[in-house]
Amino acid sequence: MTLLALGINHRTAAVEVREQVAFTPAQLETALTELRGLPEVQEAAVLSTCNRTELYCVTGESGERAVLDWLGRFHGLAVEELTRCAYHYMDDEAARHLMRVAVGLDSMVLGEPQILGQLKEAYQVARQARGMGGELESLFQQTFAVAKRVRTETGIGRNPVSVAYAAVSLASRIFDDFSRSPALLIGAGETIELVARHLHEAGVRHLTVANRTRERAEQLAAPLGGQAITLDEIPEALIEADIVISSTAAPLPILGKGMMERALKKRRHRPVFMVDIAVPRDIEPEVGELSDVFLYTVDDLEEVIEENRRHRQVAADEAESLIEHGVGCWQHDRRLRSGGELIRDVRARGETLRDEARDQALARLARGENPEEVVARLAHQLTNRLLHRPTVALREAAADEQRELLEAAASLLLDDSSDTSR
Structure with a gap:
């Protein structure tokens, strides 16, 4: 396997x-x-x-x-x-x-x-x-x-940085004062929860969370002083939002170009910063073509992320060492499992041969055959059946000069008292 x-x-x-x-x-x-x-x-x-x-x-x-x-x-x-x-x-x-x-x-x-x-x-x-x-x-x-x-x-793991943090960090380069920038977050999963926390810590005080179920949105928004809405209410929320960050598991886009165009007219074309973290995307790519929209996807966060990468490289090298140790432990466990499977197979075969020989011996005793002859035949028969395959394999190994296999067989099959050098 x-x-x-x-x-x-x-x-x-x-x-x-x-x-x-x-x-x-x-x-x-x-x-x-x-x-x-x-x-x-x-x-x-x-x-x-x-x-x-x-x-x-x-x-x-x-x-x-x-x-x-x-x-x-x-x-x-x-x-x-x-x-x-x-x-x-x-x-x-x-x-x-x-x-x-x-x-x-x-x-x-x-x-x-x-x-x-x-x-x-x-x-x-x-x-x-x-x-x-x-x-x-x-x-x-x-x-x-x-x-x-x-x-x-x-x-x-210190000062944890994620895609959510990178999105907020990018927004901070555009908005000098987050306290005056209303934010709309679409989704209520772990990523949006991190985004909400980072935005709140950065100073955002007007936070709206949109989700398929209002209850889940409230669980996320309430501790941060935000409000919760359903996905159907997004068009109205877009009119006020300067920051829009979305991350849902929806199979199709939630926010389209037409919806955004209508919102921009009511906003009197105030610019909007948008980040679509979702895959598949929540925001239609065509939204980025609008002149007052600055739309970014996860791929656009590379610059922010690269800066983080440089700071964490030393820790990453230490992590690589721990991973190599972990791979070694996994390899050892895998070898043990493989050996265990072989042992089970060998024992199962031996038990099958034992049961067959026992049943034949019992049948002979039932027919009235001499017990001593039955036992002698049982011993002879069982020995031959158990050693037939190893004997054939050893002969082939000797003919092919497979010394490692022969040495392994000697170690496995012979105890010290059977040492032929004596």
Whole structure:
């Protein structure tokens, strides 16, 4: 079996492609069921965020191609298009990649803390969908242990910076006084919660949160002195908002060009700063064509993020060392599991041979045969059956001069009292 990590992220594909391969929460259960149902796939987990879609699978031969073909079918994309922007890692490299993702070393914002929570959610969803087996379970547990050590023992998690922080940081370069800049936040997930917190700390006092359910929006807005609205009320809220930041899991855009044009007329064309963090995008790209709108996507935050990356590089180097230790621990556990499976198979075969020989001996005793002869035959028969395969393999190894195999067999099959050198 092979451990496979296959994905597309912010480094290999633009947001236009990433949003096409993203999985909504409603799609995940179906996706995992289909993926797990492939003949080549034994275990599977899916990680889908605004910056990456990654599939972690335990596969057999041709597993990579089968998984890539499935991804194309699920999203209605040509495999050739996916191949141009997809990456893959096998076994040790796949484990190392997952650990780097978990601690934020592969994120747009180096060391950003959100990804670990997203990875834990992906793990839980995979478990509920029965996509997890011993291989992925061990890998994810080791990954979480490494992430905990990195957060505890390095400075990569201090003064946490995320895409949410980068969006607010970019807004601060445009607005001198946040206290006079009303903000509209669309969505009520973890990213928007971080955005709201950062804006409040930066001085924004007029905060509105729009969400599909008003109750969830109120939970987020109330502690910060903001107001909650539903998505249907966005057109009116746009008239007052100088800052608009959106991050939902909606499969289609929430805010279109026509809606924004109507709002700008009522605003008397006061400029609006907008950031669309969502993948798929919440704001139609055409909105950015309007002269009084400054629209940015997650890809436009690279400059702010690069500055953060430089500050965290020392901690990142320390994290890499901890990851290598984690990969080594995972390799050791994997070898133990492999050995355990072999031991179970060997014992099962031995027990099968034992039971067959016992049943035959009991049948002879029932027929009245001499007990001593039955026992002698049982011993002879069982010895021959147990040693037949090893004997044939040893003869072939000797003929082919496979010294390592012969030495291993001697170590396994002979005890000190059988040492032929005596």
